[in-house]
Structures are given as C-alpha cells and as structure tokens.
Amino acid sequence: MDFQLTEEQLMIRQAARDFAQQECLSGVIERDETQTFPKEQVSKLADLGFMGMMVSPDYGGAGLDTISYVLAMEEVSKIDASVSVCMSVNNSLVCWGLERFASEEQKHKYLTPLAQGKKDGELYIGAFLLSEPEAGSDATSQRTTAIDNGDHYVLNGIKNWITNGNSASVYLVIAQTDIAKGSKGINAFIVEKNWPGVTVGAKENKLGIRGSDTHSISFTDVKVPKENRIGEDGFGFVFAMKTLSGGRIGIASQALGIASGAYELALNYSKQRKAFGKEIMHHQAIQFKLADMATKIEASRLLCLKAAWEKDQHIDYTLSSSIAKVFASETAMWTTTEAVQIHGGYGYVKEYHVERLMRDAKITQIYEGTSEVQRIVISRSILK
Template identity: 85%
Template structure:
C-alpha cells in the first residue's frame, strides 16, 4: 500500500494549485455575485489539458490517471467550485462515457474536440442530460422520448439542472425509446446544441456554484441520426449508472476541495485573529474545531484517492465512489459551516470567501446522486 504521490502527480497538483490561485482567485467573488460563466478560466484549463485529463492521447486527451484528476479537482475547488464543476462534467460524465462506450466514429467526431476543450479555437465542452422535472434520483422514470423513425430518432422532452447547459456544444441525452421495457427501453444519444428543435431555457438563479451555467434544455421533434446512439439498443440506463459512478469521484473531489479550502482559510484566520488577548487558535474551542476539520479533510481525501485508485486499477469502484461522495460532501458542508463560525462576523461577508464555500458545499450533497441515494448504494452492498 503506497501513500506517496508520484513526481508526475505532484507536478499536476502544483499546476492545478498555481492555476487556481493565479487565474481563478482574481474575480471569483464578482463571478459568483453576477453569475458569470468562467469561460476564460475553462479555456485555460483546456490549454493545460485538464478538460480531457483521463482521455487517451489518441483522442486528444492528456492520458493522466484518475488520482491526478482528483488532485487537480481538489486544488481548483478550493478556490472556485464553479470552474471545477465544468471540468468535472466534461471529464467524468461526457468524455469518459464517450471513450468507454462510444464507437470509433463517435470518438473521432466528438470525443477528440471535447477532450481538447476547444474546436477551431473556440470553447467546445459537453453536458450530461439525465435529470428531468420528475426524474431526479429516480433516473429510470424518464419522460423524454426518442421515437424510432427508421434512419433517425425523434427526440422530445425536457431536461433540468444541466451543468454547462448553454456553454456546451454537445449533449449526451438519456431518453426513453420503449416505455413498456422500463429501464431496458432507455438509450443515450449524442445531440448537438445547434440542431433544430433544441432550446436552452433561462439560467437558474442558484444558491451556490453561481458561476456555472445551469439550465433546462428542451427538445421538440429533434432529429437524431441513428449513428448518434451510443451502444446497443436499451443500453442507456446502464450507461448512465456506469458514468455516474465515475462522476461521483469528481464531485467527491470537488467537495474535498471545498472542505480543504474552508479549513485552510480558517486555520490562517485563527493564527492572526486575536480575542481575549491572544490568537484565537490558542483557545481550545477553536483548536477542537480545527482538529475535527483537519481529520474530516484527511478522511475525505483518502476515500477519494481510494476510489480513484480502484478506478485506475480496473476494479469495481461503485461502492468506494459512493462512500467518497457521501462522506466528502457532508464533511464539506460541516467544515464550511464551521469555517463561517470561526470567522465570526467576518465569515458572513463575501470578502473572506467562506460564506461562498458554504453555499457551494451544499450542492455536493445533491447532484450526481444525493446523499440518500449514496446510502442506498452503500446499504445494498453492505447487506449482500
């Protein structure tokens, strides 16, 4: 059992940390307040190779391992979770699904530019369309339909809470082709945003990760070529579940980053803030908070790295990714809340960043599988 990172992994971690501090930190409060999509930062991530970190270089990716991805996600999420979620969706849900299950033509046409994050010098990223107004945690209850018309499918329906909704060029859409078959009648399709019948709804006014663009996407008689279906008929539900298992590693890493960012800010503040004649770090009440925060951060980090290691070593990481996500997300919420408490009144104002980290932390308990869903997955495994 190794607890030491390789030289390459340490270099990637440093590159991500430098990027976060130099490119993401300036303007992060303004982007949050004005809900500005961090296009410039995402384009720079593409230049670093971070938008297709784990994709084979043959398809434009960086060919890195999942551990490196976790390290990069943590460092960027410490500073701006709106940037990191764009990176997570493109890496974990879009590129990974295409590389794992797409055919060669699909990979050449779509995966290569998605892994590079650019096409013809312009931003080119993807989005994963699963959730619907009445199909969130119950992913099998798809109302979006894809009617087989011979040479193409006719796509109709609405998807909700789509990260990268207006910025993505490509959507992976989960839709029902045969209601009588239940989950076995679900398929996944590659849909281009500029096709006739695709409509992007208004941007959601969110509590946290306000820089990321979250939209509803509607489809009205969209013609999807047969060659844009991924996998065999009825493969869509399995595709979604397999892809989300990897996505949970990304969101667990995002939660870890939020948690470690809140802890580091609290530690620095406790060393310089004085009360009752001494730095507040010398008060046992604050020391105990910091001790618990540090312990939860370390535990979350180890769970994330274990899940990443299992993924890299071709093991079943369904359980470990669920454990990492539920623990890291709940640790992030607790640590960010305690960070506000340690900062006192200063924690309640934007310039100290921790109030934003607390707002950003909450979504990690909800998207890509709620904490309740993770406990179902873990419980089923425990009770086998």
C-alpha cells in the first residue's frame, strides 16, 4: 500500500486549505452566532469545482478521486463545518447517487448543474431527504408516501433534519410507494423545490453547525413525474443505503477536520500560554493530551483514506466507511473537549474557536447514521 499522495492530491489539499483560511475563517464566529447560511463561501467552492469533485467531467464535475475529496473535506472542516457539510451532502449524497443510479436524462437535467454548483449563474445545490419525525435510524419506517397515479406519483409527508433544506434547488426524496412490500416498496425521487405543494419549514436552532441550512420539508399532494423516479420500482431503500455508505466517508472526513482544527489550535496555544513559570507545552499533563490527540487523529485519517481508497478501487467499502465514521466522530468529540480543557477558561470563550468546534463535533456522531448504527453495521459484518 502506497501512503504517498500524488502531486494532484497535494494540490487539491493545498487549494482547500487556502480556501478555508482565506474565505471561511473571516466571519465564521459571526455566521455561527447569527445562524447565517454561508452562501458566499459555498458559491466560491462551486467555482473551485469542489461541489462536484468526484463527478465525471461528462456531467460537469471535476473527475477527482475520493481521496482528494477526503483531503479537501478535512481542510475545510478545520475552519467551518457548516461550509463543509454543504459540500459533503452535495458531493456524497446527491451527486454520487445521481451519477451512479440516475438515467441519462436525469443526469443531464439535474446532475450537470448540481456538479457545477451553479445554474444560470446562481447557486444550485441539492439535499437528501430520508429522515422523518418517526424514521431516523430505522430508515424502513417511511411515513412519506408516493402514490402511483398513472403518469406521476402523488407525494405526501414530512422530512426533517434536512441539510441544505432551504438553499437546495433539488431534493432526493425517499418515500413509501407500497407499504405491503416493506423496504422493497420504497422509492427514490428527484423533486424540485419550487414545485407546488413543497413547503420549507423553519430553520432548526441547533447546538452546532449553526450556519448549516437545516429545515423540515413537507409535501402536500406534490405531483412527481414518473421520469423523476430513480431506478426501478422498489429501488429506493437500496439507493438510500448505498448512497449513505459513501456519505459516511464524507462525514468521517468532516469529523477528522474538526478534530484536526481543534488540535492545531490547542497545540499553538500550548506554546504561548504560560503557567507556573513556563509554557504549558512543557507540562507533562498537556504533553500527554496532545500526544493522544495526534495519535487518534492520525488513526482517523488513515481510516478515512482507507475507506476512500476502497471506494476508488470499486471494493465494497461499507464496513470501512462505518469504521471510519464511528472512530473519527468519537475522536472529534474527544479531541475538541480536550482542546477546550487545554485552553482553560479561554476555551469557553467564542473568540478562541475551540468551543464552536466542540459543538460542531457532536453532530458527526449522529447524522448519516449514528454511532450506534455504525456499530450495528460493523458487528453484522464481523459476526457473519
């Protein structure tokens, strides 16, 4: 196994690092406080080609590998996880699912502008609608229905915790068509936000990633053309599970970036802050914290890269992505908490950034499959 990054991958990482430092750092605290969606930053990500990184150039994408995506996600997440989650959803849950399973007509109509992140000069991104008030970890319990009505489906129901909920132009909606068939009666649909009957609820007031556009979306007798169903009838549950496996690589990379950002801040602070007559980096209690941070972050990085490599090699990466997500997300939560501790009282103050990173870290243990769900996936694999 070659651990050396290619010249192109190194360039992508540096470009993402420069973007995060130059475009995201300024104003990140204010965006968090005011819950402002980072439209300008996401638009600039689109200009860089980072909103459709892994999509073929045939459909407007950058044609990069998953490893490059992991590297870019880490760098952006170090500074602003609200920006990186928009990038993750559009790349992993929307563009990948469409490129892999959509028809050619659907790809040209929807995937091409989504991969570019722009349409007619305006921001054009997607959202993935699976979770419901009573269907989170249990994705088979869909209450949203799509009733076959000849040349179209009639969509009714509510989806919640939707990232990019108000900013997206296109929704990938998972809905139940035939409840008697269970998971085999579930379908996936491409729904446009501006269609009659689509309503965006109030923005959620969240603990972390507060700039991220998280809303509930309701559907009332929405007519969805038959040509907007993804795949064959009953393919929706498989579509959702396969798409989420790739999405977990993105969230694992986000968690890695949050942890890395907190570690770098704590490391720099330890070299400046003095206690008992010397910089706190000279105290063994701090040294051990930093050593453990570095170790867990490096392990998380390798797990993310392994899952990404398997995806690029067309190897089944379901297990690897779950391992990467559960480990990286728990590393993020632990590392950010320790970073606050190293900063002491200053860690509790917004201007030092680590308290925000700690709040942002928590969601990585929850969305796109909780840590408990990841352990179910892992245990099923190892107990075959």
